[in-house]
Amino acid sequence: MATTKAAGMTRRERFEAQQRRRSLIIAATSTLVVVACIIIFVPMTPGWAKVQRSFFNGDVLVDTFPKLLDAFKINIMIFAWSAPAIAILGLLIALARDAKSPALFPLRIFGATFTDVFRGVPVILTVYLIGFGIPGLGLPRPWNSPYIWGSLALILTYSAYVAEIFRSGIDSVHQSQRSAALSLGLSERQVMRDVVLPQAIRNVVPAQMNMLIALQKDVSLLSFIGPVEIFRQAGVFKSLTANFTPYVGAAIIFLIVTIPATRYADYLMAKQMRDRS
Amino acid sequence: MAKLKLRGVVKQFGPNTVCNGIDLDVEEGQMVCLIGASGAGKSTLLRCIDLLEAVEDGEMFLAGEGIAIPGLHPQGVRARIGMVFQSFNLFPHMTALENAMLAPRRVHGRSKADLVGEVEELFNRFGLAERMHNFPDQLSGGQQQRVAIIRALAMRPEVMLFDEITSALDPQLVGEVLDVLLMLKQQGMTMVLATHEMGFARQAADKVCFLKDGKIIEEGQPEALFDAPEREETKAFLARALK
Numbered sequence: 391m392a393t394t395k396a397a398g399m400t401r402r403e404r405f406e407a408q409q410r411r412r413s414l415i416i417a418a419t420s421t422l423v424v425v426a427c428i429i430i431f432v433p434m435t436p437g438w439a440k441v442q443r444s445f446f447n448g449d450v451l452v453d454t455f456p457k458l459l460d461a462f463k464i465n466i467m468i469f470a471w472s473a474p475a476i477a478i479l480g481l482l483i484a485l486a487r488d489a490k491s492p493a494l495f496p497l498r499i500f501g502a503t504f505t506d507v508f509r510g511v512p513v514i515l516t517v518y519l520i521g522f523g524i525p526g527l528g529l530p531r532p533w534n535s536p537y538i539w540g541s542l543a544l545i546l547t548y549s550a551y552v553a554e555i556f557r558s559g560i561d562s563v564h565q566s567q568r569s570a571a572l573s574l575g576l577s578e579r580q581v582m583r584d585v586v587l588p589q590a591i592r593n594v595v596p597a598q599m600n601m602l603i604a605l606q607k608d609v610s611l612l613s614f615i616g617p618v619e620i621f622r623q624a625g626v627f628k629s630l631t632a633n634f635t636p637y638v639g640a641a642i643i644f645l646i647v648t649i650p651a652t653r654y655a656d657y658l659m660a661k662q663m664r665d666r667s
Numbered sequence: 668m669a670k671l672k673l674r675g676v677v678k679q680f681g682p683n684t685v686c687n688g689i690d691l692d693v694e695e696g697q698m699v700c701l702i703g704a705s706g707a708g709k710s711t712l713l714r715c716i717d718l719l720e721a722v723e724d725g726e727m728f729l730a731g732e733g734i735a736i737p738g739l740h741p742q743g744v745r746a747r748i749g750m751v752f753q754s755f756n757l758f759p760h761m762t763a764l765e766n767a768m769l770a771p772r773r774v775h776g777r778s779k780a781d782l783v784g785e786v787e788e789l790f791n792r793f794g795l796a797e798r799m800h801n802f803p804d805q806l807s808g809g810q811q812q813r814v815a816i817i818r819a820l821a822m823r824p825e826v827m828l829f830d831e832i833t834s835a836l837d838p839q840l841v842g843e844v845l846d847v848l849l850m851l852k853q854q855g856m857t858m859v860l861a862t863h864e865m866g867f868a869r870q871a872a873d874k875v876c877f878l879k880d881g882k883i884i885e886e887g888q889p890e891a892l893f894d895a896p897e898r899e900e901t902k903a904f905l906a907r908a909l910k
Contacts, residue, residue, distance in 0.1 A: 570756035573717050574770035575746025584769060588760045
């Protein structure tokens with residue numbers, strides 16, 4: 391062999407290292423230019439001083455942030471009891487829609503209608519209709535609480551979506567798995583429970599993570615029917631301070647939760663792609 | 668009395684007649700090989716015998732009992748017949764041992780504790796004792812297929828069906844799976860194979876059936892069928908398959 395390895399690198403490695411350096415320099419330069427433009431030009435806009443005062447006011451942020459965090463606990467609470475309910479109801483609806491026995495036909499119709507209705511109506515409408523409508527029946531305390539009926543609205547809407555995802559997961563399990571399980575003498579129900587569902591649920595974990603993230607944000611819609619959660623609390627502070635910074639504070643708090651969650655969901659998704667290939 | 672008896676079995680998928688009147692007798696302890704081109708109906712016939720497909724017409728008897736009866740509950744029959752597939756079809760979320768114990772636990776209602784010794788013995792016998800606690804994706808193709816055989820055997824079936832079980836394997840892994848079949852034959856298992864392994868069929872089968880267009884058009888002892896086929900179609904197929 392005439393060619394020798396220079397500095398322990400093959401020719402390909404040297405080429406790729408060079409390419410990497412090039413990409414890095416280009417990426418860094420273009421990022422710098424964009425950031426510089428924002429820093430230089432945005433403050434030159436005529437309304438910047440006003441926007442800065444009313445949206446990025448440091449004093450207001452420091453004053454209101456702890457109380458916004460407090461209000462966020464309500465979001466977490468509503469999320470914490472809604473999410474498991476959604477998982478269970480969503481799975482039941484998915485199974486109902488796949489029920490084969492003729493005796494369970496009403497269940498299939500119910501499942502199909504349920505998903506059609508609650509996927510077809512905007513979340514905010516469902517929240518209004520259930521959140522105002524049912525307490526309007528004149529139920530005694532605590533059964534007139536917007537926490538209960540608002541959560542129910544979220545649970546119903548999200549269950550419809552989650553059910554469809556579970557169904558796609560069930561469909562993603564290869565037919566040959568069913569054949570193999572049936573050939574061993576298992577019943578349809580045992581095949582579903584022991585063979586299909588465990589694989590189906592695993593397949594849809596990343597997709598369901600994204601539903602959780604969306605739910606986390608949509609909990610704020612309950613503010614329209616009463617609960618003083620973070621969005622409502624930020625609105626209160628906006629009125630008190632005549633300043634929009636509390637909304638920015640609320641957005642920051644949401645991002646602190648959702649960015650890691652989104653990254654994690656992406657990681658799971660990428661991992662699944664790798665595992666399948 | 669034949670362990671497995673088929674008379675005039677017909678299976679259609681829409682307008683396609685895949686099995687077109689098949690008669691077959693398999694005696695206790697016999698190994699019968701089904702050969703023929705892809706699409707001849709070998710796999711479908713095996714799926715019909717295991718009641719994974721409902722037959723249009725014809726009779727099937729397992730140890731004298733009719734099993735091709737419309738409305739018959741298939742589970743009981745499937746539990747008595749073991750089937751092994753081309754693509755292994757192990758349950759990927761369970762270890763090899765769990766794969767083998769699932770059906771006896773669920774169908775026969777046996778406890779893990781009661782089963783484990785017996786199933787471990789199967790893993791020992793087929794040289795997979797160290798692999799018992801691995802998941803399918805940690806096993807080679809040959810090992811996976813042997814686990815699939817163990818999984819079927821754990822139900823103590825009366826008849827075993829093998830659907831081209833070496834077709835998805837690398838050539839160097841085929842031998843270890845075929846060895847398992849020879850062991851089963853020695854133990855007196857009744858077996859029906861759909862196979863493209865002509866050498867194996869010739870060496871091990873008690874009877875070879877050649878299928879074409881959903882019919883068994885020639886059958887006989889392996890030497891007779893391979894060395895002196897009577898039908899032109901059989902000759903043509905063997906000429907291509909043995910080339």
